[in-house]
Amino acid sequence: MDPVFIAQVALVLVVFHALLLSAAGMVWAERKVAARLQQRFGPTYTGFAGLLQPFADVFKLFFKEELRPAAADKILFYIAPIISAAAAFAAFCVVPFGPPTDFWGLLPHKIPLYVADVNVAILIVFAIASMGVYGIVLAGWSSNSKYSLLGGLRASAQMISYELSYGMSLAAVLVLANTLSLQEIVNGQSGYWFGFIPRWFVFLQPIGFAVYMIAGIAETNRAPFDFPEAEQELVAGYHTEYSSMSFAMFFLAEYVNMVTVSAVATNLFLGGWHGPFLPAWLGFLWFFLKVAAILFFYLWLRWTMPRFRYDQLMQFGWKVLLPVATLNLLATAAGVLYFGA
Amino acid sequence: MALETILFYVLGTLAVGSSLLVIGQRNPVYSVMLLIASFAALAGIYVLLDAPFTAVTQIIVYAGAIMVLFLFVVMLLNVGQEDAAEYDRSHPFNRPFVRRFGALLGIVFVAELAWAVWHVSTRQPAAIAAAAPGSVSSVREIGRVLFTDYAFPFEATSLLILVALVGAVVLARQDAE
Numbered sequence: 001m002d003p004v005f006i007a008q009v010a011l012v013l014v015v016f017h018a019l020l021l022s023a024a025g026m027v028w029a030e031r032k033v034a035a036r037l038q039q040r041f042g043p044t045y046t047g048f049a050g051l052l053q054p055f056a057d058v059f060k061l062f063f064k065e066e067l068r069p070a071a072a073d074k075i076l077f078y079i080a081p082i083i084s085a086a087a088a089f090a091a092f093c094v095v096p097f098g099p100p101t102d103f104w105g106l107l108p109h110k111i112p113l114y115v116a117d118v119n120v121a122i123l124i125v126f127a128i129a130s131m132g133v134y135g136i137v138l139a140g141w142s143s144n145s146k147y148s149l150l151g152g153l154r155a156s157a158q159m160i161s162y163e164l165s166y167g168m169s170l171a172a173v174l175v176l177a178n179t180l181s182l183q184e185i186v187n188g189q190s191g192y193w194f195g196f197i198p199r200w201f202v203f204l205q206p207i208g209f210a211v212y213m214i215a216g217i218a219e220t221n222r223a224p225f226d227f228p229e230a231e232q233e234l235v236a237g238y239h240t241e242y243s244s245m246s247f248a249m250f251f252l253a254e255y256v257n258m259v260t261v262s263a264v265a266t267n268l269f270l271g272g273w274h275g276p277f278l279p280a281w282l283g284f285l286w287f288f289l290k291v292a293a294i295l296f297f298y299l300w301l302r303w304t305m306p307r308f309r310y311d312q313l314m315q316f317g318w319k320v321l322l323p324v325a326t327l328n329l330l331a332t333a334a335g336v337l338y339f340g341a
Numbered sequence: 342m343a344l345e346t347i348l349f350y351v352l353g354t355l356a357v358g359s360s361l362l363v364i365g366q367r368n369p370v371y372s373v374m375l376l377i378a379s380f381a382a383l384a385g386i387y388v389l390l391d392a393p394f395t396a397v398t399q400i401i402v403y404a405g406a407i408m409v410l411f412l413f414v415v416m417l418l419n420v421g422q423e424d425a426a427e428y429d430r431s432h433p434f435n436r437p438f439v440r441r442f443g444a445l446l447g448i449v450f451v452a453e454l455a456w457a458v459w460h461v462s463t464r465q466p467a468a469i470a471a472a473a474p475g476s477v478s479s480v481r482e483i484g485r486v487l488f489t490d491y492a493f494p495f496e497a498t499s500l501l502i503l504v505a506l507v508g509a510v511v512l513a514r515q516d517a518e
C-alpha cells in the first residue's frame with residue numbers, strides 16, 4: 001500500500017484523538033487553574049495530581065440516564081449536540097501543526113502536517129466555526145424551556161455580532177501575508193528582525209491580535225462573554241435540559257473550539273511552529289507550547305474577570321470592536337500599499 | 342461511474358430534495374434547517390466544480406450568517422406550526438388574482454430557466470473554453486476581476502441590497518406612527 005496514504009490516514013486518527021485528549025486535558029486544567037486561582041487544590045485523588053479526573057467524569061456521564069423533556073422537539077434535540085461537536089472537530093482539519101515532514105525518510109516525499117489540503121484554509125476555519133452556532137441555537141429552541149431559548153437567542157446574537165470583528169482581524173493578517181493558506185502564512189513568519197525579534201505577525205498586528213483574542217472568546221462563549229450559559233441568570237442556558245453524553249458533547253465542543261481558536265491564533269500571529277533552540281522537525285513542540293500558553297490565558301481570564309452585562313457586550317461588539325477592527329484593516333492595507341508587501 | 346459523477350448526483354439530490362422539503366412541511370424551524378442543508382449541498386457542488394472559494398463564501402455568507410439571522414427571527418417570533426385551514430381562509434396570497442399571477446410568474450420563471458440552461462449548453466462553449474483555466478478557483482483572480490472588469494455591477498448590486506435594507510426598515514417602522 002502507498003506509504004503516503006497510510007501516513008495520511010494515520011494523521012487523521014492522530015489529530016482526532018489528540019483533539020479528544022486535549023479536551024480531557026482542558027477539563028483537568030480548568031479545574032486545576034480555577035482551584036489554584038481560588039487558593040484551593042482542585043482534583044487530587046484520581047491519579048497523579050488528579051490527572052485521571054476527566055476520565056472519571058466521562059465514565060460517570062456514560063452511565064447517566066439520557067433524559068429528554070416531554071415537550072422537546074425529538075429530532076432537533078438529538079441533532080443539536082452532534083452539530084456542535086462535529087463542527088468543532090471539522091474546523092481543525094485544515095490547521096497545520098508542524099512543518100512538512102517525511103518522517104525521517106519513511107515516506108518518498110514530504111507531506112504537510114494537516115488533515116485536509118485546501119488553498120482557502122483560513123476561510124474554511126471561519127466557515128465551519130460559523131456553523132457551530134446552529135448546535136447551540138437548536139439546542140436552545142428544541143428544549144422547549146425558556147432558559148434554554150434565551151441562551152440560544154443570546155448565542156446567535158452574540159456570534160453574529162462578534163463574527164464580523166473576528167473576520168476583520170483575520171483579513172488584516174491575510175493582507176500582510178498575501179495568501180489564504182495557513183501553511184504559507186506560517187512560513188511568512190520565519191526568521192528574525194535585527195537578529196533577535198522573531199518575525200511574528202503579532203508585532204505587526206498588535207491590535208489585530210487583541211481583536212482576534214477578544215472575538216475568539218466571544219465566539220467560544222467563554223467568560224467574561226459566557227452569556228449563552230450564564231448560570232446565575234439562565235440555570236445553564238442552552239444545555240439546561242441536556243444530560244449524560246449529549247451534555248458532555250457540548251462541553252467537548254466548547255473545549256475543542258477553544259483549542260482550534262488558539263491553534264489558529266498561533267498560526268496567524270505567533271509564528272506557528274517557528275521558534276529558537278529546537279531543530280525544525282521538533283517545531284510541533286513550539287506549536288503545542290504556544291497553544292498551551294493561549295489556552296492558559298483563556299482559563300486565567302475566566303477565573304479573573306466577572307461577566308459583562310448583556311447590553312455592554314452588544315455595545316462593545318458593535319461600537320468599539322468592529323470600528324477598531326475595520327480601521328486596523330484599512331491601516332494595514334494602506335501600510336502594505338505604501339511600504340510594499 | 343467516476344467518483345465525481347456519483348458525488349454530483351448525491352449532492353444534487355440532496356440540494357433539490359431539501360429545497361422541496363423547505364416548502365413541503367409546516368414547521369418553520371425545520372424549513373430553515375433544510376434550507377441550510379440545501380445551501381451546504383450547493384457548496385459541495387461548487388467544490389466539485391473546482392471553485393472552493395465560491396463554496397466557502399456560500400457557507401460563510403448564506404449558511405453561516407444569513408440563516409442564523411433567519412433562525413433568530415423564527416425563534417424570536419416563536420412562530421408555531423402553520424395551520425392549513427386558517428391559512429387558506431385568511432391569507433391575502435390566497436385571493437384568486439394573486440394565485441393566478443403567481444402561477445404566471447412561475448411559468449415565466451421555468452421558461453427563463455430552460456432558456457438559460459439551453460443557451461449555456463449549446464450556444465457558448467467557445468466563451469466558456471476561452472475563460473482562463475483555474476480562474477474560478479483563484480481568489481486573487483476573482484478579486485481582480487470583481488474590482489476591475491465587474492466593478493460597476495458589483496457596486497450596483499451592493500447599492501441595491503442597501504436600498505432593499507433601508508426599504509425593509511421603512512416598511513417595518515410604518516406601524517409606529
